[in-house]
Amino acid sequence: MFALDTDDFAHIVREYDLAPFRLKQIREWIFGKYADDFRQMTNLPGALRTELAARYQVTESRIAAHRKTRDGTVKLLVRYPDGAAVEAVLMEYRNWTSACLSTQVGCAMGCTFCATGPLGFVRNLSWPELAEELWHCHWFAARHGLKPLRNMVLMGIGEPLANLDNVVKLVETASSPEFFNMGQRRIAISTVGLIPEIYKLARCKLAITLAVSLHAPNDALRNKLMPVTARYPLQDLLDACRNYTVMTGRRITFEYLLIDGVNDSSEHARELADLLKGFNCLVNLIQLNRVPGTAWRPSTRTDVFKKELEQRGINVTVRRSLGAEIDAACGQLRRGTLQA
Template identity: 40%
Template sequence: MKSAKKNIRHINLSELQEYFKSIGEKPFRAKQVYEWLWLKHASSFEDMTNLSKQLRANLEEHFSLPAITVDTVQQSTDGTVKSRFRLHDGHLVEGVLIPTENRQTACVSSQVGCSLSCKFCATGYMDRKRNLDFDEIYDEVALINKQALENAGKKLTNIVYMGMGEPLLNYKNVLQSIERITSPDGLGMSPKRITVSTAGVAKMIRQLGDDKVKFNLALSLHAANDAKRSEIMPINDTNNLKVLIEALNYFYKATQNEISFEYILFKNFNDTLQDADELIRIYRQVPVDLVNIIEYNPITNARFQKPDEEVVDTFMQYLGKNRVNARLRRSRGKDIDAACGQLANK
């Protein structure tokens, strides 16, 4: 049965101050609790050691603190760390720490499962159970940040919302989590170091523009004509390329934020020079900062394969010759199913 107690992280500082006033406590206690919740990332009221036992018991009685916990951790030979997180209701999601020489990137999930059924993605074969709350997404980031500090002695430098789920179908919680992550009394991270990836929900891309968000946007493109894109991404039936191009231009005009394309290469599907030409055509219609060409990571359910190296090289050279700012993204964490498209709670 769902607890009737209010999640303490779902109330703001002034509401917390009001509560402390109502029980005859000094308002500064609210600031202390708020610091425990967001800055020090306490996972229980018991952790709040500068509060009296009585006050901790009072909070325990009136509020819930459903922090997520690390269920299992796997380390890849390339240093990538995949964590499976357990939510308060027993659901599981995955997050990944991707360390490189000058970056510590967290890849976080925004939903339990996914409703979009992209044919090449392991999460797409799972049902969507529910959205993550903003504080659960924040927990993922805080826990991965802790891993970065433990493993490399460095804090996270970047966050990508590219884990399980479609972030723009959990719009409110994703934006609220970023607000907390970038807040000085949260993790204090610059929104310019955060990228939200979408399979292409045009209406919500426009909404991001209206909301004047400060973070970057990545579109999972993966095919540059409607027939092919619909074949692998059913969302394209209702959000076709024309509609997406218009939405991305609207977003850029409103925010001037960076836009990137993600394009996974599939053998004998979207890896010819004709496909490259179609990609170039779209690239020229949107102020795209970068095209990430991604190695495909085979998954059990999908029929796709990785193209041969020569095909990849030819594709990349052709893009370069046509002045497309493209980068080949080598997969990290493949040996632990932590690479792009592989997250499925395995």
């Protein structure tokens, strides 16, 4: 990504003998106006614009395809120079647009309800690649008249905390006034619950929301739905979450995907309320979106389950499901459903 890394830019400054303020000007064009061509940068000298356009690109990746639903949700296929591709989703709300980004090409976690799991893991996205994915979302929202992109959730393909260093750099870039200038409180990161990485993230003291996928009130059921969690017992996970809140002052969100006849009974609600008793947290109930090839069906008990938790003093919200029509809803992203 051009002008992302000041050190990388230094050799261009030397080669063209640029004044220091030129980097600021270029960044304003790229990250303020989402200019995708140096020739648009009208306050740069004409010869410099022509030279940069001949030798560099603003991004190395590109939007290879996109699809839009009737509810306004857009799915983008972002393709990198090595051929790897990930999907990002733009969801429009009342006054803003939220971008859901992928953090890895494929995923190694193998969650049984997810379209990505069976496809396996290919590689991590680097920090500049993540920044490009976010940039494409901003570019698309600006060029296609969507509401301003203000929120970012890392809940697409991949386990963000398995790519922690790059994800932390992305959050710092996204929130920097020099780049995307998004408030950290408008950024959420999801995890299946990788305990060592939750402790590491806590030490970074970011103001983001950490969304931990619970999906079950006990280890046996949780391990069945998300096999990787066998290494991370629930009580140890809750300790890591408590530490996260102490270190950052941020309340944890626990994600709970409601699956018909699997984890949505009154007994499950009681067990979940007992587990989280006295914990300063929010439970976010999610409607399962059907994924072909999986046996799970959406629960019909969402409202009842919500009431059962609330009666036991748990803070609960229900996530609005957008984008199911184009397989852009939670758990439905996968490599290659959009064709370039």
